[in-house]
Amino acid sequence: xxxxxxxxxxxxxxxxxxxxxxxxxxxxxxxxxxxxxxxxxxxxxxxxxxxxxxxxxxxxxxxxxxxxxxxxxxxxxxxxxxxxxxxxxxxxxxxxxxxxxxxxxxxxxxxxxxxxxxxxxxxxxxxxxxxxxxxxxxxxxxxxxxxxxxxxxxxxxxxxxxxxxxxxxxxxxxxxxxxxxxxxxxxxxxxxxxxxxxxxxxxxxxxxxxxxxxxxxxxxxxxxxxxxxxxxxxxxxxxxxxxxxxxxxxxxxxxxxxxxxxxxxxxxxx
Numbered sequence: 001x002x003x004x005x006x007x008x009x010x011x012x013x014x015x016x017x018x019x020x021x022x023x024x025x026x027x028x029x030x031x032x033x034x035x036x037x038x039x040x041x042x043x044x045x046x047x048x049x050x051x052x053x054x055x056x057x058x059x060x061x062x063x064x065x066x067x068x069x070x071x072x073x074x075x076x077x078x079x080x081x082x083x084x085x086x087x088x089x090x091x092x093x094x095x096x097x098x099x100x101x102x103x104x105x106x107x108x109x110x111x112x113x114x115x116x117x118x119x120x121x122x123x124x125x126x127x128x129x130x131x132x133x134x135x136x137x138x139x140x141x142x143x144x145x146x147x148x149x150x151x152x153x154x155x156x157x158x159x160x161x162x163x164x165x166x167x168x169x170x171x172x173x174x175x176x177x178x179x180x181x182x183x184x185x186x187x188x189x190x191x192x193x194x195x196x197x198x199x200x201x202x203x204x205x206x207x208x209x210x211x212x213x214x215x216x217x218x219x220x221x222x223x224x225x226x227x228x229x230x231x232x233x234x235x236x237x238x239x240x241x242x243x244x245x246x247x248x249x250x251x252x253x254x255x256x257x258x259x260x261x262x263x264x265x266x267x268x269x270x
Contacts, residue, residue, distance in 0.1 A: 002036055002077050004109055004131040004175040010036075011197035016176075016209025018079075018199055019217060022048050022065045024072035026214060031073045037199075038073055039111065039211060040066045042081040043140070047215045053143050057083040059097050063105050070106035079133055080107040084141045088117045091124065098130050111178065113139035119168045126173025134169040136162050137203065138181035149225075151202075153182040166190045166198075178211065179203040181227065202227030 010016050018037035021027040022044040030038055044065055045057040066080040080101035087094040101107040109131035112118050122132045137152045153159040163186070166177055176197050179187045184204025191198040191207055200207030202225065216224035219233040248254035 001075050004077065007037065007077060008175045008196050011195060011208050016197055016199055018209060018211035019214045020044075020047075020211070021069050021214055024068045027069040027072040027076075030214065031076045035076055036209070037079055037211075038069055038076045039079045040069050040081060040107070041111075041213065042083045043213050047213065047221070054140050055084045055143070059083060059086045059100070062086075063100060066101050066107050067105040077109065078107045079109045079111050080105065081111045082113075087112055087121060088115075091121065094121055095125065095128065095130070098125055099128075102130060109133055109175070111135055113141050114165060114169055115139075116165065116168075119165075119172050122169050122174050123172035132169075132172075132174045133176045133178060133199075134166070134174040135178040135180065136165055136169075136182075137179045149181070151181050151183070153186045159183070159186045162186065163190055163193070166194060170194050170196050179207060181225075 007016060016037065017035045018039055019030050019035050020039045020041040020043060021030050022040060027038055040062065042054040042057045042062060044061065045051040045054040048065075049057070049061070051057070062080055062083050066078070070078045082098055086097040098110045101110055110125070111133040112122065112135060114122070114134045114136050118134070122134065125132050138146075138149055140149065143149065153162045162182065169177065174196060176199060177190070177194065178199050178201065179190060180200075181202040184206065187198065187200055187203035188206035197208035199209040199211050201211045212228055213221070213224075215221040216228040217231050219230040220235050220238075222235065224230065245254070
């Protein structure tokens with residue numbers, strides 16, 4: 001199993017692979033294939049819980065799904081996303097919420113959607129043994145501030161702010177940095193300036209690794225962002241299988257004799 005130190009040392013050496021997972025069966029598949037990091041993303045609000053945004057996701061939601069993923073994972077690093085309002089409001093509550101993911105649910109690290117308010121928090125978490133994956137660029141928990149999910153860092157001022165925050169979080173002890181939906185040349189500059197690895201999602205090819213939402217990667221989503229790619233069509237396979245099941249039941253083909261069991265001692269009970 002890679003440690004946060006192993007991941008940090010991969011910067012510039014070999015590409016880091018990361019996918020989200022929200023349940024044990026998916027996590028087991030991802031782990032068996034050899035993905036480096038499994039992220040239990042708060043994107044489960046969209047993918048699993050039926051919400052339009054990640055904002056309704058709670059600490060209890062994240063804990064439950066993180067535990068399920070961790071129990072099914074033997075080799076990958078498990079990172080728990082910290083949901084909206086779980087960090088950054090009160091330091092003690094932030095530390096307790098993040099610590100719960102490691103202490104009770106067996107995560108190896110947490111991911112924070114970052115800003116100026118998370119620099120000191122990252123340092124404090126790192127000091128007490130909670131490894132932090134920072135996240136800059138498009139941070140979906142700010143959807144109401146953004147008015148959607150626009151690309152970030154598209155002008156000099158906002159690009160400079162992202163660059164400076166990246167350096168600040170590295171100095172504070174973050175072991176890696178997710179860059180989401182930013183210009184590829186900005187991501188390349190940030191990657192070159194940091195000693196910790198960057199992991200991109202919609203940030204171009206020059207990051208040290210890549211992450212996708214697993215539903216997008218396997219083709220389970222009915223929609224995926226333009227910077228994503230479907231590497232399979234699980235949705236079509238599931239639809240085909242369910243349709244075949246319905247047809248078999250309605251036609252009487254299922255269950256067949258081989259799917260049933262008769263007990264001879266019960267023949268004369270009436």
